[in-house]
Amino acid sequence: MTVDMRSDTFTKPSAAMRRAMAEAEVGDDVFREDPTVNRLEETVARMLGKEAGLFVTSGTMGNQVAVYTHTRPGDEVILDADAHIFYYEAGAPAMLSSVQLRPCAGLDGILGAGQIEPLIRPENIHFPITRLICLENTLNRAGGRIFPLEEIQRIRRLADDYGLRMHLDGARLWNAAVASGDSLAEIAAPFESVSVCFSKGLGAPVGSLLAGDEEFIQRARRFRKVCGGGMRQAGIIAAGALYAVEHNIERLRVDHERAALLAAGIAGLDGIEIDMDSVQTNIVFIRIVHPGKNAQQITAELAELGVLVLALGDRIRAVMHLDLPDDGVERAVAAFSRVCAS
Numbered sequence: 001m002t003v004d005m006r007s008d009t010f011t012k013p014s015a016a017m018r019r020a021m022a023e024a025e026v027g028d029d030v031f032r033e034d035p036t037v038n039r040l041e042e043t044v045a046r047m048l049g050k051e052a053g054l055f056v057t058s059g060t061m062g063n064q065v066a067v068y069t070h071t072r073p074g075d076e077v078i079l080d081a082d083a084h085i086f087y088y089e090a091g092a093p094a095m096l097s098s099v100q101l102r103p104c105a106g107l108d109g110i111l112g113a114g115q116i117e118p119l120i121r122p123e124n125i126h127f128p129i130t131r132l133i134c135l136e137n138t139l140n141r142a143g144g145r146i147f148p149l150e151e152i153q154r155i156r157r158l159a160d161d162y163g164l165r166m167h168l169d170g171a172r173l174w175n176a177a178v179a180s181g182d183s184l185a186e187i188a189a190p191f192e193s194v195s196v197c198f199s200k201g202l203g204a205p206v207g208s209l210l211a212g213d214e215e216f217i218q219r220a221r222r223f224r225k226v227c228g229g230g231m232r233q234a235g236i237i238a239a240g241a242l243y244a245v246e247h248n249i250e251r252l253r254v255d256h257e258r259a260a261l262l263a264a265g266i267a268g269l270d271g272i273e274i275d276m277d278s279v280q281t282n283i284v285f286i287r288i289v290h291p292g293k294n295a296q297q298i299t300a301e302l303a304e305l306g307v308l309v310l311a312l313g314d315r316i317r318a319v320m321h322l323d324l325p326d327d328g329v330e331r332a333v334a335a336f337s338r339v340c341a342s
């Protein structure tokens with residue numbers, strides 16, 4: 001069996017999850033008559049401490065519906081230069097919301113309040129209107145690092161001072177909660193809106209959710225329809241998401257332990273550098289400084305040994321998830337050792 005550490009999006013629904021999906025009670029969700037979608041929206045909104053939830057197809061849709069709902073054309077959105085919304089969402093804020101992004105490089109993905117304040121535009125006819133701050137937790141491109149809650153609270157105070165809104169891309173918020181011990185609601189509290197994904201570490205095949213207050217979600221529901229995201233008997237997929245939140249959150253601890261084990265197991269190898277401080281959840285970023293091989297070559301050689309990872313520039317990303325075999329980390333360490341030694 002291959003050890004597939006490319007992403008936690010490669011998981012497949014378990015037999016029990018598939019059963020829950022097959023047996024789901026369904027209705028037309030555009031008419032709000034799908035009891036399973038309604039239950040998912042209520043359950044997850046409550047977990048996040050928000051009034052209402054909206055089931056969406058993907059994390060990208062959750063983020064983009066949020067950006068649209070918070071802003072007006074020409075507004076400016078402050079976010080980290082490595083944020084998924086800026087880096088990996090195909091230019092959607094410009095295409096869908098006609099907003100201008102103001103990316104700024106944070107320290108290890110963490111854009112502090114001190115960096116944000118000078119970016120906020122004063123009232124001046126020449127400037128766009130700063131409207132929204134988007135943060136991410138955990139930070140994908142910063143190796144699954146947790147955004148410190150005290151810093152988020154500082155940013156919230158700043159946002160209040162300047163009348164700005166805040167959206168949280170919480171694709172892996174579950175990991176942040178499990179690893180930090182802070183509740184989902186505590187971490188989400190400083191934000192007007194938060195999106196979470198069921199199809200990453202939680203193992204559901206499809207779906208994300210956007211949460212916020214009733215009025216925000218009502219407007220978001222309309223824009224989801226504009227995007228073609230009004231689904232009919234969506235309870236079939238919502239059931240997989242419900243199963244995921246009911247069964248697969250606590251077990252993320254296993255993924256975090258495995259990430260730490262992998263990092264510790266390969267950190268001393270020739271040609272590899274790992275910032276151990278960044279290994280806080282289920283992602284391990286490995287910088288390749290090998291004299292004879294680059295990240296792509298190492299990735300190809302690992303694949304020949306049955307270990308799949310992702311090469312991203314001069315780094316390799318390995319992600320832990322619930323479909324890894326029990327000896328996955330051991331086999332990955334052995335494969336890295338062989339490839340780096342030759």
Ligand SMILES: Cc1ncc(COP(=O)(O)O)c(C=O)c1O
Nearest residue numbers: 058059060061084136140169171
């Ligand atoms: C931090 C973050 N946000 C958003 C997304 C987007 O999710 P999706 O692929 O479901 O659109 C991802 C996907 O990996 C992600 O890592």
